[in-house]
Amino acid sequence: MKNKKSNIVCIIQARLNSKRLPEKVLMDIDGKTCIERVIERIKKSKLIDEIWLATSYLNIDRRLKKICDFKKIHYFQGSVSNVLSRFYKISKITNPSYIVRITADCPLIDWRIIDEMIKEIKIKKYDYFSNTIERTFPDGLDVEIFSAVTLKKTYYNAKHPFLKEHVTPYMHGKVSKSIRVGSFNVHQFLYKKDYSSYRITLDRKEDLLLIREIYSQLNDFCSWKEVVKLMQKKPYLKKINNHIKLNEGSRIDMRSIKKNKSFKKSNFLFRKAIKIIPTASQTFSKSYLQWPLNVSPLFLKRGKGCYIVDVDDNKYIDYLLALMPIIIGYANKEVDQAVYRQARQGNILSLSHPKEIELSEKLIKMIPYAEMVKFSKNGSDVLSAAVRLARASTNRDLIAVSGYHGWHDWYIGSTTRNLGIPKAVSKLTKKFIFNDLNSLEEVLGKNAEKFAAIVLEPDTFDKPDITFLKEVRKICDKYGIVLIFDEIICGFRTKLGGAAKKYKIWPDLGCFGKAMANGYPLAALVGKKKLMKKLGDVFISGTFAGELLSIEACLKTIEILERENVIEKLEKLGGFLKEELNKQLKQQNLLDEIVFEGNNWWPRLNIKKTKIDKNIYSSLFRQELISSGLFLGASLNLCLSHNNENIKRDTIRRFKLAIDSFNYIKSSKNPKKYLKGNMIESVFKVR
Ligand SMILES: Cc1ncc(COP(=O)(O)O)c(C=O)c1O
Structure with a gap:
């Protein structure tokens, strides 16, 4: 420890009337008290200029003075409940640039972390810097550093008793919404791996057992990484206090995320x-x-x-x-800007627009079996269009389905949410189980030649069985059934070009939607020319089908998906x-x-x-x-x-x-x- 100008002051906050484990900081850890361990480890710092112990006026806490004298650190007694004022008063005495806050229940505190953080805050000039809000370090290595200016502002503006008791919530702002907090340049010190499930703080008897065990097996100045290594090597150690809820001792952390949300x-x-x-x-x-x-x-x-x-x-x-x-992502700038550009030219016009050709060409290039394209707004629309087209071209009525295919009569009639759908319509759609050939064969039975289409999601929660998909293709060829792939979800998520392209099994028609325009409403029916050209007679038409903002959004989305390997x-x-x-x-x-x-x-x-x-x-x-x-x-x-x-x-x-x-x-x-x-x-x- 340097001892010249008091630029960096470390304040250890301590008290003896802790509720869960009274006088915990005086408890013996391999021949020394917990607080001595804390002081000795902090003294190893090369960047801290002065160490203070801040406790309360209570008589019981006077006992800590002896230890401070013995360890040659400064001792300060202040308000019992306004701990913040203790910090401020010490800073008035010492006039530092930065204050390091440590609590006395961390007997494995690591000065290496403290020094790294001091270096960073001095360069980056954060107002508040800690490893306690977004936790990656084990619980028990808590370091908070803030500037003297931050402390002063906090002291004068933090009104709520909670803020005064807990010192830093006004600075980092992670408290319930009803409490007014400050506005500071807050940063977190994160480790590249998450060790937050490790607990080496002293709050319960079990913690004491674990810490004693660690001290008995490692040297007094072991690093936190050695502690983690030891606990990884000897898993029984972690079990000693594993059942104690994470961060139980530091409720503020919980509050940072698990707010009692108001609705x-x-x-x-x-x-x-x-x-x-x-x-x-x-x-x-x-x-x-x-x-x-x-x-x-x-x-x-x-x-x-x-x-x-x-x-x-x-x-x-x-x-x-x-x-x-x-x-x-929501509100993606690139996509939205493409949309705004188009909006200035009109989002829908009285005739078709060249962009419809541009996007159709793009989709035909991406999707191997796509020879023609027709746009619409929702997945349900294009599925219904595909089914109608299949019925018209086969002159048959029955449809076999597995998966979800939208809210229109032909499909939803086959589910339990079928109110309002004529029974005659419901009866035409038969369900089979995905990846289960027997179930499909059972549905087709002796009537395979009466089926207009088989509709399925080629990839869903479960991986498709490729043999199953191939067999379905064969059945369709054998009985002249139109194979429709519902790629509404998987189409832009399994591969650009869809699951059919990924598994190299070609349907007759494919339906795309959802992610294709990153949130703008667009769906597309694609397929072989010999079927698609029948759409001249089979009536499918929508006022908004050629709406241009979504078409622009889709072009830009595809560009980003390709460029970023999304x-x-x-x-x-x-x-x-x-x-x-x-x-x-x-x-x-x-x-x-x-x-x-x-x-x-x-x-x-x-x-x-x-x-x-x-x-x-x-x-x-x-x-x-x-x-x-x-x-x-x-x-x-x-x-x-x-x-x-x-x-x-x-x-x-x-x-x-x-x-x-x-x-x-x-x-x-x-x-x-x-x-x-x-x-x-x-x-x-x-x-
Ligand atoms: C696989 C699948 N097909 C079709 C649809 C219907 O699409 P939309 O809700 O856009 O009409 C959905 C919707 O969730 C779907 O998941």
Whole structure:
């Protein structure tokens, strides 16, 4: 430790009346008290000029003075509840540039981290810098550094008692929304790997056991990396205190994400909407039946990248992505600028526009069996068009389907949501199971020659069995059935050109939509000329089918998908998240009940067997995900903006928080009482 100008002052915050483990900082760790260990390790710093211990006026805390004298560090007593004022008063005495805040319950604190952080804050001149908000280091290595100016502003402006007690929330701002905080240049010190599941802080008896064990096996000044290595080598060590909830000792961290979210405005808007909009939503899967009141927000006000913000200002990492049309990210600048350029020329005109040819040519180049193209607005439209075309060209009525194909009569009549569809129509569509040839053969039976089309999603949650797809193609050829691939979801996610191109099995017609224009409404029917040219007689027509903003958006989206290798990146990302999130589930012994599985480009969240009622289980799970800031339904819907190191780390951390509290709730006597709203209504299962 240098001892010249007091440029960097380290303040160790300590007290003896800790509730969970009274007088913990005086507890013996291999021959020395915890606080001595902390002081000795901080003294190793090459960049700290002075060390102070800040405690309260309480008599009990006077006992710490002796240790400070013995260790030759400064001692300060101040307000019991306004800890912030202790810091400010020390800074008035010492007049430093930066203050390092350490708490006395970290006997394995590592000066190497402190020095690295000091170096960085001096260069980058952050107002506040810590490793405690976005956690990557083990719990117990907490370092916060802030400038004297930041401290002064905080001291004069932080009004709420919580801010005074906890010193730094006013600076980093991670507190409940009702508390006013400052506006500072805040930065996080992150390690390249996530070790936040390690706990080496002293808060409970079990922590003490672990720390004693570590000190008995390593030298007094071991580095944090040696500690982690030891714990990895000897997994029993981690088990000593593993059951203690992460960050239990530092509740502020929890608060940073797991805010008790208010849905006040959402609920208000819902009450208004339900009177004038059936189900208060335009889309079944976005309605309160799937996102119940008080469990979830119901109205969002904006999206950017992979984030969404609800009308109550809660922010989430979004893994729903508006049901998959977003593939690059919300409000993508490049796509939007292309759209604005077109908007200035008119978004729809009285005759066709050359851009329709340009995009058709692009799609024909990308999709091997596409010889002609017809646009529309929704997936349902182009599926209906394909079916009508198949019926017209075969002069047959029956259709065989597997998967979901939109809301129009010909398909939805075959599901349980078939109200209002004439029985005569429903009877014409027969369902078979994907990847199951027997089931298809059973459906076709002796009537194969009466079927106009077989419609299937060639790639969904589950990987297709290539032999199955080949057999389906053969059956279609044998009986003159039109093979229609519904590529609405997989078309722009498995490969540019669709799943047919990936697996080299060519349908007669293909339907594309969703992600093709990164959120702008566009769908396309493509296929062989001999069929498609019949659309001159088979009547398919829509006022908005040639709308130009979406066509522009699609051209730009394809350009970005090609340039950025988006599909490959998302496939990799899905595999990574699937593995990491399953690891978390395994750590919590939940893997038998919940698992991410299936294709990497679209990992499905499968809730398998549950001891409690499945609907309660799923609803509670969704509730905890949302309150941890993850908007996630039955699958991980991915876009390019998710493919970012911070987002990945944050997703894992939020997921960890969610399953931590979910596990606690579901193991309680009456889990249902923790459900803050209604249950999710189960969707009709089609895949
Ligand atoms: C595979 C598939 N096909 C068709 C559709 C219908 O598309 P849209 O909702 O755009 O009409 C969907 C919608 O989710 C879908 O997932």
